[in-house]
Amino acid sequence: MKRPTIIDIARAVGVSKAAVSYALNGRGGVSQETRDRILDVAADMGWRASSAARALSSDRAATVGVVLARSPEVLRTEPFFMQVVAGLEQTLSAHGFSLQLALASDPGTELETYRQWWAERRVDGVLLTDLRVDDPRPALLRELRIPAVFFGTERPMAGIPVLWVDEHDIADSAIGHLTDLGHNRIGHVQGPGQLRHTARRERELRRAAAERTGVTLLRDHGDYTEGGGVAATARLLDTARPPTAIIYDNDVMAVASVARAAELGVRVPADVSVLAWDDSMLCRVVHPAITAFSHDVGAAAARAALMLLELIETGVADDSRLQPRELITRESTAVAPVFG
Amino acid sequence: MKRPTIIDIARAVGVSKAAVSYALNGRGGVSQETRDRILDVAADMGWRASSAARALSSDRAATVGVVLARSPEVLRTEPFFMQVVAGLEQTLSAHGFSLQLALASDPGTELETYRQWWAERRVDGVLLTDLRVDDPRPALLRELRIPAVFFGTERPMAGIPVLWVDEHDIADSAIGHLTDLGHNRIGHVQGPGQLRHTARRERELRRAAAERTGVTLLRDHGDYTEGGGVAATARLLDTARPPTAIIYDNDVMAVASVARAAELGVRVPADVSVLAWDDSMLCRVVHPAITAFSHDVGAAAARAALMLLELIETGVADDSRLQPRELITRESTAVAPVFG
DNA sequence: CTGAAAGCGCTTACAG
């Protein structure tokens, strides 16, 4: 019970290998009648193209690669990446492409993975997230001419299509929500400093704060982990004039801080309001439930996949803008406390 | 700047293609001296084998496939799958293998994915989780002779190596923990009925309960989702003699139920103790934090990957047993309430 | 120890 090849089909139908190939790929060069016969026989035999043979002769792997470049701890706790993977895979498989996945705990490993994938022609293109400060990846991708799409970052990026997110409106929405509740000292627990959108968010929050009178922004660095978020929160609160509201760059830091509010010596939202930049089940089940920006990551990943497929197919793809996030108001944000 | 091939290396060194291939694959047939020269030149040129060419001629894809067969909602909320993916990938890449990933929302799609992967020779083997009742997958894998390892299930399985988990001790530990606290009416909110380990856990809990006097087990079906867990909890509590403790088959159902305990009209743990079969950040951040069985999923997945690689390499692999889970006692389990 | 050759299963110009 060997797997059938186009030679078997050609013999059965009584035509050449080439005719079979043309028919199966829907190209010209075969009459409608023989084409139908070929397709019938192929289906009967349960024929499917060998991916290796097709890749070798057509120089197309029909595969897209993604490197997940975060620590195992962050990967485990953040639902974000699984949503990315799910959104990508569904779009790719609908177009006959496969998804190849790798982890990288450090930037060197990630770069090496791209080099290797491309040298071995394992992938036709890659999808990237989390543009960093002095990020070496765009230059490498351009140098090797690897088709690539950057997901969830700023635009433009020379030579690489970007699915970008407008932090401007989100920052307005966050600051607006809190100032409407009377907060004017607002903390910001940031993500890792090496991520570009960390700086971007800070800039936009500053701008949004500056556009209102009397609003002070106090920032501290977190690292997207529980421990980092709690530590930054403790530092913000342990000052002469602590903030009455804190914006967290992700859900994990916000949730960990709310879960340990008592230890930190505050009540949420009576003493401090909390707002998370990402939403997830975590934000819903913690008490009080956390006001958060929701965001259909799966749909965004699907869009990014389409951009990448277009880039692979045609050599070009336009930048595209993500849907703005939506503020889900829950119990963690309330009117600012009045001091004597 | 075309990618170098073994022909380029052969020409540069002045030997045949075959000699280059032998040298690069560490096989006999080349003197140590020429082997060294060949390796040097290959490294200089940045040569890497074309995965397609190698796959075509060796009939090995150097790729392992995994189908994630849960609903998008469960995938998004359960950290389990990302841990599996992470554990697998690290082991596979260390052995020169790639990980190919697909989603399947229904069993038919999953079977079709295996058929397709195998027909196209995209993978050398697959790793499966969640054996179901009347599961059609083992038969298909045997029929197509796809190397496969089943992860986290019962043993033995005819013809397919299993990384199995001993629910016996866990059930003892769960029942023991609760009866030590004085609970004798214990609820069990189960996972989906179609999963084999759902029945298995029920059986072991019944046995463990029967081995102690006066312990009653009350079960209800959940489906691993928030809504399913809360609904099952409500049903269990809305009875003449509700349980004073509830065991949940996963973390999501336990956490959702604890988060909505007030709505359900109970205090945790004053009225009802809660224990989760899986641990995650969710269990830690909810209030009260949930007593749970912790389990190094990543390490287990790494073990499963090794079994699969051995199976692919040698044609056989032994069953292996997972490390027993460890009970992490937190705030959600306490002494049973005393009724008048 | 080494080389010339066939083969893996496709795709794709190129003649007819």
Add this chain to the structure above:
DNA sequence: CTGAAAGCGCTTACAG
């Protein structure tokens, strides 16, 4: 519209 042939980049028996 169709067929014979070369080629993709490797691996692997098989002679020397």
